[in-house]
Amino acid sequence: MSQLWSYVLPGFAGGCPQALLAVAIVLTYTATGVLNFAASGQAYVAGLTYALLIEGGHSIWFAAVISVLVLSPLLGVVLDVALFSRIRGASQTAQVVVSLVVLLLLEQVPALIRGDAPVYAPPPIVGNASDVSFHAGSTGVSSEQLGAVVITVGVVALVAFVLKSTRLGLTMRAAVESPRLLELSGVKAFPIRTASWMLSSVLSGLAGVLIAPTLVQVSTVSYWMVFVPAVCAAVLGGFRSLLGACTAGFGLAVLVSIAAGYLPESTFFQAVVGPGIPFVILAVCVVAHPGMANLLRSSDPLATVDPPRIVAVVPPPRTAASWGISGLGLAVAVAGSLVVLLALEPADVYVLSTGIALGIVFLSITLVTGVSGQLSLAQASFAGIGAFACGQLSLHVGWGFFAGALAGSFLAALVSAALGVLARRLRGLALVLLTFAFALLCDQVIFQWSWVGGGFTGVQMPIPSVFGTSLQPSSRAFLVLTMAIFALCGVTVYRLRVGSVGLFAASLRESEVGSRSIGVSPTRVRFELFVVAGAIAGLGGSLLGSLQGVVSPASFTIETGLFWVVAVCAIGSVSTTGALLAGVAVAISQQPNTATTALGNVGLWIEVALAFSALSYAWRPEGMVEVLRHGAIKQIDALHLLTSGRSRS
Amino acid sequence: MTSRLDVRGVTTSFGGVHAVSNVSFTLGAGEQLSIIGPNGSGKTTLLDGIAGRVPFDDGMVLLDGVQLSGTPEHHARRGIARTFQRTQIFPSLTLADHLLVALRARHGSPRLWRDLLRVTTRTSGEREAIATCLGHVGLAGKEDVIVGTLGLGTCRMVELARALVTAPSVLLLDECSSGLDGDEASLLVDVVLETSARTGMSVVAIEHDLSVVAAFGGEVLVLVNGVLLGQGHLDEVLANPEVASAYLGARP
Numbered sequence: 001m002s003q004l005w006s007y008v009l010p011g012f013a014g015g016c017p018q019a020l021l022a023v024a025i026v027l028t029y030t031a032t033g034v035l036n037f038a039a040s041g042q043a044y045v046a047g048l049t050y051a052l053l054i055e056g057g058h059s060i061w062f063a064a065v066i067s068v069l070v071l072s073p074l075l076g077v078v079l080d081v082a083l084f085s086r087i088r089g090a091s092q093t094a095q096v097v098v099s100l101v102v103l104l105l106l107e108q109v110p111a112l113i114r115g116d117a118p119v120y121a122p123p124p125i126v127g128n129a130s131d132v133s134f135h136a137g138s139t140g141v142s143s144e145q146l147g148a149v150v151i152t153v154g155v156v157a158l159v160a161f162v163l164k165s166t167r168l169g170l171t172m173r174a175a176v177e178s179p180r181l182l183e184l185s186g187v188k189a190f191p192i193r194t195a196s197w198m199l200s201s202v203l204s205g206l207a208g209v210l211i212a213p214t215l216v217q218v219s220t221v222s223y224w225m226v227f228v229p230a231v232c233a234a235v236l237g238g239f240r241s242l243l244g245a246c247t248a249g250f251g252l253a254v255l256v257s258i259a260a261g262y263l264p265e266s267t268f269f270q271a272v273v274g275p276g277i278p279f280v281i282l283a284v285c286v287v288a289h290p291g292m293a294n295l296l297r298s299s300d301p302l303a304t305v306d307p308p309r310i311v312a313v314v315p316p317p318r319t320a321a322s323w324g325i326s327g328l329g330l331a332v333a334v335a336g337s338l339v340v341l342l343a344l345e346p347a348d349v350y351v352l353s354t355g356i357a358l359g360i361v362f363l364s365i366t367l368v369t370g371v372s373g374q375l376s377l378a379q380a381s382f383a384g385i386g387a388f389a390c391g392q393l394s395l396h397v398g399w400g401f402f403a404g405a406l407a408g409s410f411l412a413a414l415v416s417a418a419l420g421v422l423a424r425r426l427r428g429l430a431l432v433l434l435t436f437a438f439a440l441l442c443d444q445v446i447f448q449w450s451w452v453g454g455g456f457t458g459v460q461m462p463i464p465s466v467f468g469t470s471l472q473p474s475s476r477a478f479l480v481l482t483m484a485i486f487a488l489c490g491v492t493v494y495r496l497r498v499g500s501v502g503l504f505a506a507s508l509r510e511s512e513v514g515s516r517s518i519g520v521s522p523t524r525v526r527f528e529l530f531v532v533a534g535a536i537a538g539l540g541g542s543l544l545g546s547l548q549g550v551v552s553p554a555s556f557t558i559e560t561g562l563f564w565v566v567a568v569c570a571i572g573s574v575s576t577t578g579a580l581l582a583g584v585a586v587a588i589s590q591q592p593n594t595a596t597t598a599l600g601n602v603g604l605w606i607e608v609a610l611a612f613s614a615l616s617y618a619w620r621p622e623g624m625v626e627v628l629r630h631g632a633i634k635q636i637d638a639l640h641l642l643t644s645g646r647s648r649s
Numbered sequence: 650m651t652s653r654l655d656v657r658g659v660t661t662s663f664g665g666v667h668a669v670s671n672v673s674f675t676l677g678a679g680e681q682l683s684i685i686g687p688n689g690s691g692k693t694t695l696l697d698g699i700a701g702r703v704p705f706d707d708g709m710v711l712l713d714g715v716q717l718s719g720t721p722e723h724h725a726r727r728g729i730a731r732t733f734q735r736t737q738i739f740p741s742l743t744l745a746d747h748l749l750v751a752l753r754a755r756h757g758s759p760r761l762w763r764d765l766l767r768v769t770t771r772t773s774g775e776r777e778a779i780a781t782c783l784g785h786v787g788l789a790g791k792e793d794v795i796v797g798t799l800g801l802g803t804c805r806m807v808e809l810a811r812a813l814v815t816a817p818s819v820l821l822l823d824e825c826s827s828g829l830d831g832d833e834a835s836l837l838v839d840v841v842l843e844t845s846a847r848t849g850m851s852v853v854a855i856e857h858d859l860s861v862v863a864a865f866g867g868e869v870l871v872l873v874n875g876v877l878l879g880q881g882h883l884d885e886v887l888a889n890p891e892v893a894s895a896y897l898g899a900r901p
Contacts, residue, residue, distance in 0.1 A: 492765060499764030500753055507739045507750045514737030517700060518811060519725035519754035528761050 007261035008254050013145030014214070015253025016152035017043070017207040021230035022237065022245040023156055024203035029239045031175060031196035033092070034084055035429050037099040040227035041106030042201055043208030044220055046072050048110055050209045051122040051218045064125050064209055072205025076197035085193060087618040092428045093375045094618040097569050100562050101614045107220045107559075108611070112604050124213040126151065148210050155206060156246050159199065163242070172196060224558065228440055229253065231433065232282040235289055252281065279441035286434045287422050325632055329577070337483065346474040351587050353473065354547050356482040359583030360540030362568045363486075363493045363576060364533035369565070370574035371497050372529045373509030374427060378419070378435035379537045380561030381442035382412040386538025387545035387555070388452050391459035401464040405542035409535045416534025420527045427512075427522070439558045447553035458552030461545040473547045482543060489536050490576040496532065497574075505529060563607065570613035572623030581625060585610060651714040653678045653851045654819050659698055659708030668694040670875040671708070674868075676819070678849040681842075681867030683856050683883075687895065691875035692855045693734065696821050699853070700724050700731050712818060726755060730817035732808045734824040734855075740797030744788060745771070747796060747807055748779045748814045755815040782814040786840050802833040809837060813844055820845075822854040826861045838864045859883070871895075 021039055028036040046067045053063035079102060087098060127143025134141055163169035174182045175192040182189050207230075208223065215222045229252045236252075237245030256277050340352060361383045368376045386408035393399040393407055423434050447453035454460075464471045464481055471478040496502050504525045507515040512522055545551040567586050572578020589606035613624060620627050652675040661669045669691040676682050684692050697703040699710050701717065701724035710717045717724055739747060752775055771779075783789050786806045796807055805825060812820055820841065826834035838861060845852055856862045862869060862883055869886045871879040873895040879886050886892055 495764050495767075496761075501761055501764050503742075503746060503750050504754065506742060506746075510739040510741060511737040513702075513733070514739065514808075514811075515750070515754075516702075516721040517725055517731050517733075517737065518751040518815065519722045520750065521720075521722045532761070 007258045009141055011254035011257025012250055013149055015250040016148040017211045017226050018230040018233060018253060019246045019249030020152055020203045020207035021226060022233035022249040023242050024200040025230060025234040026237055026239055026242055026245045027196055027200040032084060032193055034095045034099060038102035038106060039204045040223045041103040042075055042204040044223040045106050046205030047208035047212035048119060048218050051119045051212050054122040060123060060125060067209050068202060068205045072201045073198040076201025077194055080194045080197035090618040096375055096432050097617045098615060101566055101611045104563060104566055104611045108604060108608055119218040121213050121215045125209060228282060229278045232278060232285055235285040276441055276445035279437045282437035283434055286430055325629055341476050349476055349479050350474040351591055353479045353482045355584030355587035356486050357540055357543040357547055358586050359580040360486050360489050360543060361537050362579035362583050363489050364537035365565060365568040366493055366573055366579045367529050367533040371502055371505050372526050375432050376435040377432060377561055378439040380556045380564055381439045382416055382534045382537035383541030384442060384447055384556030385415055386412045386541035387551045388459055390542035391461045391545060391551055394462035395460060401462040401546055404462055405539055408542045409538040412538025413531050413535035417531045420530045424523045439561050443558045453553040458550040460550055463546060485543060493576055501525060566614045567610045569617045570610045572625035574622050574626060578623050578625045652676060653713060655711040657709050659705045661694060661698055661703060661705050667875045672877050674870055676851045678851060679845055681852040681865045683854050683862040683865050683869045684872055685856060685862060685869060686872035690872045692872050693823055696823055696855060700729055700821055728818035730812035730815055731821035732812055732823060732825050734827060736804045736808050738796050738804050738807055743793050743795055744783060744807055745779050745792035747811050748782055749775060751811045751814050752778060778814060782810050786810045787836060801828045805829060816848060817850060819851045824855055826858050834861055
């Protein structure tokens with residue numbers, strides 16, 4: 001029994017931040033309909049500020065008040081007023097993309113401002129890790145743990161009291177049920193929304209400040225590890241119950257602690273199975289929870305008055321101008337390829353090859369997001385599966401690059417098919433959550449297994465060999481190979497996009513109810529596109545790995561995957577050109593020798609610029625490339641009309 | 650002789666509230682049936698159930714003597730087409746693509762490999778079917794117009810054309826004249842009746858506008874609080890004091 005307590009109590013105390021984050025996620029979702037991935041970033045910013053203020057010589061209480069009660073609510077107001085209130089009515093996919101952008105910005109901007117100097121763990125708000133307050137059996141509970149539990153339970157009780165028993169709470173609950181009815185009653189819903197954002201931001205901030213002292217260094221990855229069980233707890237609470245989410249947050253922490261404690265020590269289970277428990281629970285919750293398939297349905301009786309608008313990507317009519325622009329694009333591509341092949345230095349050739357290989361992976365995002373209208377956060381994981389399979393087959397079986405890449409692509413397709421079967425009932429937010437859980441499972445568990453990800457040293461990748469000649473990564477021959485594979489995958493994506501499957505997917509994207517009424521099966525169309533996307537990502541991953549020489553778990557992290565999605569959404573998720581340009585932009589931003597200017601690292605600036613550009617996804621989901629192309633066609637058509645009118649007169 | 654559509658004792662409830670309670674009716678080939686009743690009386694739920702969008706707790710629906718079950722897409726492929734009270738169109742697709750999706754979906758999902766081997770262009774048969782159908786609904790020559798740029802009246806005709814192009818056995822219309830002016834509504838009714846007479850398609854229409862109900866002809870079914878209150882020709886139904894009280898608000 002005392003052994004059980006020794007797992008339960010630390011688990012309960014460790015569950016405080018995730019319980020708070022879970023409540024914050026549910027509060028934001030119910031009040032605004034946004035699944036706020038940025039909650040992890042808000043917690044990180046508050047934790048970082050707390051640690052930096054203490055490092056700067058300020059008192060603990062001053063640092064806590066500034067971080068939690070000043071900075072966090074301010075951040076909530078800014079996010080609502082400047083961003084989320086402006087995309088009300090946008091699709092859930094668009095809202096998730098925007099929250100991912102905010103997350104990336106909250107993680108990148110501090111690094112841009114203060115560099116990457118480490119920030120060490122600050123002291124806790126209350127108590128000390130080494131002071132034992134009391135014993136439960138033979139297990140000592142530190143004053144830090146006790147303080148965290150008291151603060152968490154007190155704050156959640158206060159939030160519950162405000163929501164249940166005050167006028168503000170009543171109005172907030174009414175705003176959750178139906179903002180339209182509330183406004184018809186003469187109460188403005190806008191300040192209530194902002195108040196919800198402030199409150200949830202305070203809860204996220206408090207979670208961040210409670211996490212910081214438990215770490216060695218304040219890093220974004222540590223906050224991810226708390227965010228996952230928090231999302232899981234929110235799912236268990238059905239994204240509606242604050243108390244349910246809070247209880248589930250504590251319960252999951254205790255469950256993971258007990259499971260980790262009872263798993264046999266120094267065995268495969270403790271090393272491998274234990275860390276994966278939260279992600280598996282999240283995946284199981286998303287698939288099995290009856291409410292998840294209906295996450296899109298609104299309980300608002302007036303929801304049909306202004307339902308989420310469909311941002312239709314209306315292509316310009318096929319005029320002479322549009323053919324001209326396409327022809328010009330092709331000519332520029334051919335001329336550019338010739339210049340590149342003849343004139344570029346090996347280092348630049350390498351960057352370009354990397355960009356095109358990334359473009360191949362990004363074509364999988366084009367299929368899932370641009371064609372199917374869904375959002376998958378696991379495309380980097382499929383790329384990783386392809387790369388690791390290719391590398392391991394080369395290492396252990398002696399397969400060459402091409403056989404390994406095909407096998408990797410096949411394996412990635414197989415895994416995406418398995419995930420697709422699990423996700424057959426899911427769409428929108430639920431699919432985002434499932435792919436998020438899978439990506440984290442790969443990042444934190446599966447890729448960490450040495451027989452998959454090669455451990456600390458990674459996996460040596462094979463180099464392609466054509467007619468007995470090895471293609472070196474910085475050679476022009478390798479560049480030609482990446483171009484050829486991109487062309488092959490690009491044609492595949494293009495044919496699917498303009499063919500019957502693409503037509504069906506477009507109809508599903510714009511009205512699933514209408515599509516099903518004429519016989520379109522959403523399950524089959526989305527499944528097929530998801531599997532092909534997995535295969536393309538796996539192939540691109542192998543090529544990317546071969547260019548890098550060695551691939552390790554760090555090559556395909558969840559953060560990398562999220563940034564890739566944001567980059568594609570910024571530049572263009574509906575066309576092969578968008579995927580290619582996004583690949584090149586990301587490749588340039590991630591080169592280790594990217595120029596450092598007076599303003600800081602150029603690569604980091606490119607990432608921040610891409611993130612800012614992706615904010616426009618809510619209004620223009622077709623992305624920058626298509627917006628520019630459509631604009632050019634309109635201008636040329638207008639000019640043509642003008643000149644033809646003059647010549648007639 | 651087997652009825653085209655046979656609805657037997659269907660019942661469905663949401664959280665203890667009976668939306669549709671033991672409703673039965675039959676409809677022969679080429680016949681029309683209008684469903685009237687106050688808002689919230691279960692008309693759309695009944696239509697959703699027939700189309701497979703809402704499962705019935707009890708009862709069954711038979712099409713040409715064969716029981717229907719499964720998802721809306723299965724019902725659609727078996728020959729049930731429908732339109733919606735709030736139009737469910739695809740704003741970024743052209744009129745021709747709307748009809749093309751419906752034509753191809755009627756015969757099942759597309760083969761992925763066909764798209765991969767070569768771009769599936771419209772066949773001459775598909776082009777002809779689309780042009781003919783658009784001609785019937787008064788939209789001839791507008792194949793390449795983007796539907797998102799059209800007004801409500803035209804969108805209703807597009808939705809109707811999308812349903813008709815599959816040559817359905819039964820057409821379900823949910824308040825198809827809502828938001829249309831008199832001319833547009835009568836054009837829509839004419840198209841439906843002409844198609845029904847030509848192909849033997851049966852029609853079930855939910856309507857609030859009694860002039861449209863009269864134009865459809867056929868039997869009228871009155872639904873109040875999910876219960877069948879009356880059935881017969883429009884004049885007979887309106888003469889029923891219970892119907893007048895529940896639907897028109899008149900004293901019995």
